[in-house]
Amino acid sequence: MVDLLFYVAAALCVLCALGVVVSANPVQSVLMLLGSFVGISLIYLLAGFQFLAAIQILVYGGAIMVLFLFVVMLLNQGDPAVLASEQGLLSKAQLAGGLAVAGSALALLLAAVVRTEIPRPIFGYLWPEGGLDPLVGMAQAMFGPYVLAFEGASVLLLTTAVGVMTLAKRQRSKPSVKAAPLSSTTEGSA
Amino acid sequence: MDTSLVDSGQFWPWLIPALPLLGALLAGGLHFDVLRRRKNNSDASGAPVAAGIAILAMAGAFLFSLKGFLALRAGDGIILSTAFDWIPTGDFTVRWSLMIDQLSSLMTLVVTGVGLLIHIYAAGYMKGDAGYAKFFAYLNLFVAMMLMLVLSDNMVGTFVGWEGVGLCSYLLIGFWYKDGWRAEAAQKAFVVNRIGDAAFLLGMFILATTFGSLDYSAINGEVSLLAQDGLPWKLSLAALLLFGGACGKSAQIPLFVWLPDAMAGPTPVSALIHAATMVTSGVYLVVRLNPLFAGAPMVLTLIGAVGAATAFVAGTSALRQRDLKGVLAYSTVSQLGYMFLALGVGAFSSAIFHLVTHAFFKALLFLGAGSVIHGMHQEQDMHKMGGLKSHMPKTFITFLAGAAALSGLPLMSGFFSKDEILAAAFAGGGVSLILWAIGLVTAAITALYTWRMVALVFFGKERFDVNSVHPHESGSLMTTPLFVLAILSVAGGVLGLPIVFHAPHLLAEWLAPVLEPGKQILALAHDGHAPHLSHLVEWILLGLGAAIALGCAHIAFHAHREGTASDLAFETKNPELAETLSNAWGIDRAYKRLLVQPIMAAAAALSALFDLALIDGTVNGIGRFAERTGHKVARQANGHLGSYGLIIGGAACVLAAVWMWIGA
Amino acid sequence: MNVPSEHLLILAAILFAIGLGGFLLRRNVIVVLMSIELMLNAANIVFLAGARQHASESGHWLPDGPVMVTFVIAVAAVEAAVGLALVIALFRRKQTVSLDQLSPTSD
Numbered sequence: 032m033v034d035l036l037f038y039v040a041a042a043l044c045v046l047c048a049l050g051v052v053v054s055a056n057p058v059q060s061v062l063m064l065l066g067s068f069v070g071i072s073l074i075y076l077l078a079g080f081q082f083l084a085a086i087q088i089l090v091y092g093g094a095i096m097v098l099f100l101f102v103v104m105l106l107n108q109g110d111p112a113v114l115a116s117e118q119g120l121l122s123k124a125q126l127a128g129g130l131a132v133a134g135s136a137l138a139l140l141l142a143a144v145v146r147t148e149i150p151r152p153i154f155g156y157l158w159p160e161g162g163l164d165p166l167v168g169m170a171q172a173m174f175g176p177y178v179l180a181f182e183g184a185s186v187l188l189l190t191t192a193v194g195v196m197t198l199a200k201r202q203r204s205k206p207s208v209k210a211a212p213l214s215s216t217t218e219g220s221a
Numbered sequence: 222m223d224t225s226l227v228d229s230g231q232f233w234p235w236l237i238p239a240l241p242l243l244g245a246l247l248a249g250g251l252h253f254d255v256l257r258r259r260k261n262n263s264d265a266s267g268a269p270v271a272a273g274i275a276i277l278a279m280a281g282a283f284l285f286s287l288k289g290f291l292a293l294r295a296g297d298g299i300i301l302s303t304a305f306d307w308i309p310t311g312d313f314t315v316r317w318s319l320m321i322d323q324l325s326s327l328m329t330l331v332v333t334g335v336g337l338l339i340h341i342y343a344a345g346y347m348k349g350d351a352g353y354a355k356f357f358a359y360l361n362l363f364v365a366m367m368l369m370l371v372l373s374d375n376m377v378g379t380f381v382g383w384e385g386v387g388l389c390s391y392l393l394i395g396f397w398y399k400d401g402w403r404a405e406a407a408q409k410a411f412v413v414n415r416i417g418d419a420a421f422l423l424g425m426f427i428l429a430t431t432f433g434s435l436d437y438s439a440i441n442g443e444v445s446l447l448a449q450d451g452l453p454w455k456l457s458l459a460a461l462l463l464f465g466g467a468c469g470k471s472a473q474i475p476l477f478v479w480l481p482d483a484m485a486g487p488t489p490v491s492a493l494i495h496a497a498t499m500v501t502s503g504v505y506l507v508v509r510l511n512p513l514f515a516g517a518p519m520v521l522t523l524i525g526a527v528g529a530a531t532a533f534v535a536g537t538s539a540l541r542q543r544d545l546k547g548v549l550a551y552s553t554v555s556q557l558g559y560m561f562l563a564l565g566v567g568a569f570s571s572a573i574f575h576l577v578t579h580a581f582f583k584a585l586l587f588l589g590a591g592s593v594i595h596g597m598h599q600e601q602d603m604h605k606m607g608g609l610k611s612h613m614p615k616t617f618i619t620f621l622a623g624a625a626a627l628s629g630l631p632l633m634s635g636f637f638s639k640d641e642i643l644a645a646a647f648a649g650g651g652v653s654l655i656l657w658a659i660g661l662v663t664a665a666i667t668a669l670y671t672w673r674m675v676a677l678v679f680f681g682k683e684r685f686d687v688n689s690v691h692p693h694e695s696g697s698l699m700t701t702p703l704f705v706l707a708i709l710s711v712a713g714g715v716l717g718l719p720i721v722f723h724a725p726h727l728l729a730e731w732l733a734p735v736l737e738p739g740k741q742i743l744a745l746a747h748d749g750h751a752p753h754l755s756h757l758v759e760w761i762l763l764g765l766g767a768a769i770a771l772g773c774a775h776i777a778f779h780a781h782r783e784g785t786a787s788d789l790a791f792e793t794k795n796p797e798l799a800e801t802l803s804n805a806w807g808i809d810r811a812y813k814r815l816l817v818q819p820i821m822a823a824a825a826a827l828s829a830l831f832d833l834a835l836i837d838g839t840v841n842g843i844g845r846f847a848e849r850t851g852h853k854v855a856r857q858a859n860g861h862l863g864s865y866g867l868i869i870g871g872a873a874c875v876l877a878a879v880w881m882w883i884g885a
Numbered sequence: 886m887n888v889p890s891e892h893l894l895i896l897a898a899i900l901f902a903i904g905l906g907g908f909l910l911r912r913n914v915i916v917v918l919m920s921i922e923l924m925l926n927a928a929n930i931v932f933l934a935g936a937r938q939h940a941s942e943s944g945h946w947l948p949d950g951p952v953m954v955t956f957v958i959a960v961a962a963v964e965a966a967v968g969l970a971l972v973i974a975l976f977r978r979k980q981t982v983s984l985d986q987l988s989p990t991s992d
Contacts, residue, residue, distance in 0.1 A: 033886045041896045048900055048923055052907035057915055064919050067900075071926055077886045078893075078937050083951055090958050095922065095965050102969045103915060106976050125863060129909035132870040137902035139877050144894045146881070152941035155887045163940055164951035172948035173955075180952075184959050191963045198970035202977070861988045862917075866909050 037077050044070035057103045065096045079158035082166060234302040234319045237285045237329055238368035244278025245362035247271075252354035259351075271354035272344040275361045279340050282368065283333035289321040290330055301374060308377075312433055320374035320437070324735045327573070327728075328371040328505060331580050335497045336364050338702035342588050343489035345698030346595060356396060360493065363389035367498050371505060376425050376435040379506070383421065383470065386499045387414045393494060394486035406485035413479040417469015424462030427455055428513075441512045441738055448516035448742045457517040463510065464524055467503025472554050473561060474531045478809045480554055484546040488591030491546060496553050496583035501576050504560045508569050511739030515567065518746060522652055525565015529659040532558030534806055536666040540673070541803035543788075544601050545590050548674050551805070552627065553583055555663060559642055562660055566653045567743045568645035569736050570729040574717040575638040577728070581713050582626035582635055585706035589620035592699055593678060596692040600685070603674065604785045608683040612692040615700045617679050622707035624675045628668035629770040634713030639664060640766045641717060647762060648754045664766065668773035676781035677788075684784065721759045893934035901927035914975075914982045918968045925961045929954045 047070060050063030068091045075084040159165075173181045248271040292300065303318035321329075340360060347356050363386055370382025388411075395407030429435050432443050444456065467473070472480040483495050494500070507514050507524070514521055532555045539551035556579050563572035594601055596613050610617040626635035643664070646657035694700070718724040754762075780787045792799045801807050857868060900923060907920030936950025975987055 034888050037886055037888045037892075041892075044896065045899055045903070048903040051916070051919055051923060052903055052911065054916075057913055060916050060919055064922065067923065068926070071930065074893075074896075074930070075933065077888075078933060079886075080933055080936075080951060080954075083933070083954055086955065086958060090962055091922070091926075095962055098965060098969055099915065099919060102972060105973065106915075106982060125867075126910065128867045128871070129863075129906060132867060132874060132909060133902050133906035135874045135878075136870065136905050137898060139874055139881065140898035140901065141895065143877075143881060144891055144898060147891075149890045149938065150942065151889060152938075154941075156937055156941045158937075158940065159946060163936060163946055164948070168946070168948050169951055169955070172952050177952050177956075180956055184956055187963055188959065191966055195966050195970040198967070199973045859988075862984055863909065863912075863988075870905060870909060 033077060037074060040070045040073040040077070043067070044074070058100070061096060061099050061103060064099070065092055068092050068096070079156070079163040081162040082164040082169065228303045228318070229300045231300060231302055232304075233285060234289060234300060234321055234372065235304065237282050237289070237319075237333070238365045238372060240278045240281040240285070241275075241361040241365035241368065244275045245358045245360075245365060247274045248354050248361060249358035252352070252358060255354050269344075269353070271357045272340075275357035276337065276340045276344065278361055279333060279337040279364065282364065283330075283337050286326065286329035286333045290326045293321065293323060293326055313429065315375060315377045315435060317378065318374050319372040319378075321372065322735060323732050324505075324508060324573070325371050327577070327731065329368055331577055332364060332367050332371065332498050335580050335584050335706075336360075336493060338705055339489050339493045339497075339584060339588065342492075342591070342699050342702040343487075345696050346489055346591055347487065352396065356393075356487070359389055359392050359396070360489070363393065363494060363499075367502075370502055374437055376428065376437070376440075379509075380421065380425065383466075383502060384418065386494070386502065387411060387418070387470075390414070390483070390494050390499055393490040394483045396486055396490065400485075403485035406479075406482040410479040410483050413476050414469045417466045417476055420462045420464075420469070421466025424459045424466065427459035427462070431455060431459070437509060440510065444510075444512040444516055445738045445742065448512060448745070452513075452516040456513060457520055460510075460513050460517040460520045461523070463506060463513075464503075464520060467506050467561075468527070469503075471500050471503030471557050471561070472531075473503070473527050473558065474534065475808070477531060477535070477554050478805070478812060481547060481550045481805065481809075484544070484550050488546070488587055488594060491549070492584045492587035492591070495550070496587050497580035500553060500557055501560070501580070504557070504564065504572055504576055507561075507564050508573055508736070511569050511736055512742055514564070515739035515742035521565050521567065523565075525562050525646075525653060525656050528558045528561025528563075528565055529656045529663075530558070531555070532562060532663045533659050533666070534808075536663045536670065537802050538805040539670040540666060541791075541799055542670075543604055543803075545593065545603050545606075545674065545678065546587070546601060548603075548670060549583070549586055549590060552586075552667070552670065553579075555667065556583065556627075559639065559660065559663075562656055563642040563645060566642075566646045566649045566656065567739075568642060569739060570726075570732050571638065571641040571645055571717075573732060574728050575642060577716065578626065578634040578638040578710070578713050581706055582623045582633075582710040585619060585623035585703060585710050586627065588699070588703055588706065589616050589623060592616040592695045592703065593620075595695055595699070597685075598690060598692075600690070603677040604788070605685050606678045606683075607681045607685070607784065608679070609692060610679040613694045615694055616703065619700070619703035619707040620679070621675065622710050624671045626710040626713075628671040628774055629664055629766060630774065631767040631770070632714060634710055634716075636766065636770065637714040637717055637719065640763055641719065643766060644719075644754060644759060644762050647758070661765075661769065665769050665773045668770045669777040672774045672777040673781045673788075676778050677785065680778075680782050681784045719759060719763065721756050721763070890934045890938045893930060893937075897927040897930040897934070900924075900930070912984045914972050914984055914987065915969070917984070918965060918972070921968075922961060922965060925957060929957055932957070 044067050047063045047066035051060045051067065054060045054063060068087060072084045072087040072092075075081075075087060161167075251271040251274070289300065300321040301318060302320075303316050305317055306314055307317050308315040340357070343356065343360065347353055350356065366382045366385025366389060368382070370379050370386060373379045373382060391407045391411040394410055395404045398404040398407070425435065428440055432440055434440070444452070447453070447456070469476040480495055480500070484491055486494075514524070535551045535554035535558060539548050539555060542548045542551060556575070560572045560575050560579070563569070563575060592613065593606070593609060593616060596609070596616070597606060600606070622633075626633040629636045629639045643657055643660050646653045646660055649657075715724075715727070717726050717728045720726070804810060857864065904920045904923035904927060907923065908917055911917055911920065932950050932953050936947065939950075940946045972982060976982055979987055981987065
């Protein structure tokens, strides 16, 4: 019964992923991605990673997807008029190349999976009380062996915040960088 | 015979070659200073100091040579001075060591003494030349190398000096290298010498492998022992090869073609290198290894024949030269032929005697010619001279002395040395009698061309415009050495008075210890007796030589006294003969046609094939390939993210596939 | 859940391939960024499949898998943020989000 749920979630993931890639409308793509994330979160939960399942929904679904949606809306990508003007057809070579690479990647990965001997555990996949990612254990790991990565990630987040604000800042219509000419040399257009 | 010499523990012999070497370094340094000053347009007055340094170095070397000579005369025994082991390889060791024995001390005296006079002369002759300091650096270096050649106690040291004098000869012949033909002459000298050097090396290899040592004392000692039963053919071959090397350095047939061209160098160079010292290296080598050559009678005969032939061919060529220095150049070749003739008949001390007297009078003649050329403002064609005896009296007097000695006028030094050679040839009988005949004819020719030269240059009417040329006598720096050499040319005969004068032959007595082994080996061939002549025959031969010299001198003098008439008459009557003779019997031209041109053509063809097409093609081809491939590959950096992603993804897939295939 | 690990890996493979295809084939920059997120998620699944397998095999649990996934999620968020900020900045210049028109002209 639980296994069936896994396969359903898996099917959801795959179908939604296809939807992301295939949709013409970026807004649709975003929503499809969200569906994929939900499926993945469900799989995490079924496998015993309760904390991560929550994190997946919160961060991916709640933050990243929102961000994507914001940007899509901001750039008017949902407008059919804008969409129509932007559609470009892929050239045959590009299509073939892309499909070939993706297809071969799939083939390789599947081949790798098939060739690997993964033993079945005797008593099945069990997890202890609290799941396979208990908060206490995770915290101990984060502030133990992985403290450097943890601190690095914090710095990264901070930097990103500042960087994103700088990057996306709206340019003033009156340029504030242009200095008053000190000499009489004429300047070219900016 | 004790073949080992004990090191004397004295190091002053090293000063003999070291002082000129130091002089060369200092003078060379001064030259760079001169260049630097000239670039800064400041006064380049350091140059005369270079001459002073060089002359001082020569004087020092001469004094130490004298010291060695006196030490030997006092009966000290041979002085061996070892610096250090150069090539120590197990059984075979080569050392840097000098040996002062009778032969080498005599050679050092000649080299440093005549060299000193020539240095003094050059100080005056080369005045005003841009490379004044460089000239003296080269000259001193040459002397240092020549001293190394004669003083070394083993063949390797001699070879170092051999090569060194070859190098300096190249540098000095091409001293005014800005004239292309002079540089070519220098190159020709070097290349022809190289051929001889190859033979020298091969001879050395044979001796080294046979005796396990290249020390003269070891070689000579062993050869003397072996010669009792006749030398093996390998050693005769070694002797032949060494003679080949001597031919190159001493300008014998077939390797003499460089010496006439070498007149492209300044006259002091011709005097020092191509008259007095370097060209005598071949003679020195044979005398130094006299047991080896004495034990190879066929090689000796060949040496005599080559010497005689060379003397004759060169002598006839000198007869038709218009260039003053050209006459002297061919004369040098001819006189060297005499020395080899002497060696060929076993008269080793006579060869050395002639070497010494020739050094005196030939250096004198070259320096005098330089004085003439200097006074005539670089004119060298004798047809454009004449009547100079009143314009340049000192040069004239000294030149006469030299000419008298060269032509063998009685009681001059050249008379005694040349007649000694001819007497030895006559005494040998058989083949050497033929050599004697050739030598006699050549003596006549020698007198002819010598006095033709004197007459054309100094007598008769001036064949130039006196008012525009203004020939002047040279300064005392140049004329003083001329006088010293003139005295030596006239009086030098006392070194080797013939037996019939009832006076000791100083030179032969002096060299006897060195030449004894060879003499004994030669005596074996004649059943223990050295060939000798009765006193009557000797007097007759002396008289014959004197008569020929005087007679031919008279003929030539009067034929050319009034001018170039008889020269030109000969040319019109026998144009081809005149042409051939003036070109040394066309040998040089034959070399050019048969050897030089085919080799150059082959070199050009090979160069075009291998160098241009193959190597350049490959290297350039690689470059072009890299460029083209680079262009093609650079096209993928087109800024399109899509293509980037494709390439990266594709490559990753390929790598992953390979990895899985290998089974990592 | 007793789904064998292979199935989890196969799911990850499929998601990754789909993400890769989207990354290579779509012209819209934002969709490309989303495909990248998809690929990252596929990687997360692999990590966790491994963690689960190890825990079941050895009987004790290691934090490395979940910690790794946590960091991947954090970095993915960062990357998406920065990428989108760039897209916004670019859009202001070029008024388009199509890759074809956003790529710099080649030589």
